[in-house]
Amino acid sequence: MITSKQLLELTGISRATLNNYISLGFIPKPQVMSPLGNNNSSTKRIGFFQDEVIERINEIKHLKKNGLGISELINYFKTKGLLVYKNEEKNHIDTVNNVTMSLDSINCPSLMINYNFEVVWLNDSVKKLIWNNKLKLDDNTKLRNIFDVISQANFFLKEDTYLSLIELFVFLAKTKYNKSQIESTIVSKTSTILNIISNAYDKDSDFDSVRGVLLKEIFIETYESTSNIYNIAITTFREGILLVFVPIAEYSDSIINYLSRRDLVIKELLKNKIPTLTSFAVLVTDLQSSTRICAELPANEYFELINEIWTSLDPIFRQFYGTHGKHVGDGLVYYFFPKPDSSYTFNAVQCAMMIKNEMRKINERWKIKKGWLRDLYLNTSIHEGQEWLGTFQTSTSIEFTVLGDTINQASRICDFARFGAIWASKKLMSQLTFDELSKVHYGVYRLNNQNQQTFISNTYAQVDTLIDLNTPKHDKLKEIATLSITEIQSISL
Structure with a gap:
């Protein structure tokens, strides 16, 4: 043999x-x-x-x-x-056009991690296989780092299996991050786990690839004398990495065909995403005087304008790792989540400034196109907080949403902004590093002794000191009356 x-x-x-x-x-x-x-x-x-x-x-x-x-x-x-x-x-059973298969019908141990290497979804089968149903998964995403989570399996998995799984996730992580960045994501920085990761980082790993799906064979053995050989099918998405543990005897090309259909798989995964408590920055932007613009333009041109705006801005949001939240009428919401290799708050700030610059170009194009004097403005707000992240689904779509006051306050700040200004909360600005903050030109206008508006750099103001909240049209801004905000005017990079 x-x-x-x-x-x-x-x-x-x-x-x-x-x-x-x-x-x-x-x-x-x-x-x-x-x-x-x-x-x-x-x-x-x-x-x-x-x-x-x-x-x-x-x-x-x-x-x-x-x-x-x-x-x-x-x-x-x-x-x-x-x-x-x-x-x-x-x-x-094998057919490329098989669209009836699902993660449930595969019935294999499966889990998904995001690119912070935090667990965002897993099924009951993988809880049994890896953790013997004793996994404790925290609501806070920072405490769901895969290396911390895998360490909980040390009591159940034989040493070779435990080390093989650590090596697998290190290999996936090092395609994006260096060793120190990987280690920075781990909460329980024990010398044992750090040594294992350090040793695993310097090793090579062999994978097969079929139709964009990576395959890695691994032998899983437990202290309860259970063992089996698994083919781990690994599929990458913009939202994260899916791992499906397929027993060697159950391996089928139909599984690979299904996993290669990324559009189907990610839709199903997002439906089952675990609600998580996470820190994030949110950017809200809205087209000023959209009702009047809509009244002045033929319907087809108005929709042409809106589509041009969102199409032009989408690459910018992607560049700064923005996650699309919702798209209502003329406004939109994007979320920015922590990442090991960049600052989520500074990403939001840079993104806001770039979309402001892009909107100036769109404004000039439409002035030439229509021969009008009207200026187009996108009013923008950015805020920071810690809230519950989840998904809402309908029969046709899935939408990320964050529950809590942070979104509501960001929307009100956006309502306050005028003429394409970017307003940020003091809470968000306080999350920037000293180096990041030094690159941002921000502040508020104040009346001087000559009753003239003077820009005071590096300062904040409560909303109720910047606008008359007794005016009926400003009623909704009373919700953020005592919120400290500042106007971002430029960034030096």
Whole structure:
């Protein structure tokens, strides 16, 4: 008998191809046992194949070289009675157009992490597999770092398995961050976990790739004498990384086909996203005098203007890692979340300034196009807080939303802003580092002794000192009467 590693070396095929042949019934699944007949429970068990499998794989390669496709190979082996699985449905479940499959129907242990490497979703199967149903997951996203979470499995997983999982997540993390950035995300910075990560960072890891899905084989063994070989299918999205632990005997190309359909998978994941308590910055922006502009323009031109604004701004929000919250009429909301490699509050500040500059260009284009003197302004506010993040879903869409006073206050600050100004809360500005704050030109206008408006840099003011709240049209601003805010005029980078 030979190991899977030896089989791959002798036949020259990839592990993904081997797994595909097993799922199609071309070759039998491996027998999982200890090396050299060693039945010691502490010895790592691996998969073995009969020597005849080499001949079968070489036969498949010969037939494929002669032009036979997968369906023809199935019929060939079926006619000869050589398929390992006799159930026709098993062999034909694979189809690229299979859209009925879901994470629930796969029924494999699965979890998703964001690019802060915080757990944002996981199913009951993975809780059982990795943590023996004893995982304690905090509401605060900062306490859901995957390395902290995995450390809770140390009592249940054998050491080799535990280290293999740490190495897997380190490999995924180091594609975006250096070693110190990875370590900075960890809450429980014990010497043990830091040493493990440091050692794992310098190791290489081998992955197969099928239709954009990474595959990594891992042997999972517990102190309760359970063990199995899993193919971990890894899919990346803008929102994070999904890992599906597929038992080697259940591996199917249909699973890969489903996971490669990112649009379907991410929609399902967002529906099940765990509400989390998280720090964030929020940017609210609104087109000033939109009702009057709508009245002055033909309907098709008004929608052309709005679409041009949002289309032009979208790349800027993406550049600064903004997450789309909602899009109501002429305004929008974007969220900025903590990241190991950048400041979420400074990202919001830079984004606000760039959209202001972009809006000036749009304004000039429409002045030329319409020959009018009207100026177009996007009034913007940015605020910071800690609130519950979740999703609202309808039959056709999924929308990120944050519950709490932070959003309401940001909306009121935006209502206060006029003529394309950017107003930020003192709370947000206080989250900037000294170096970041030194790059921002901010302050408020005050009346001097000559009753003239003078800009006082590096200062804040309560809303009720900047506007007459007794005027009926300002009633809704009473909600933020005592909130300290400042106007951001420019950034020096």
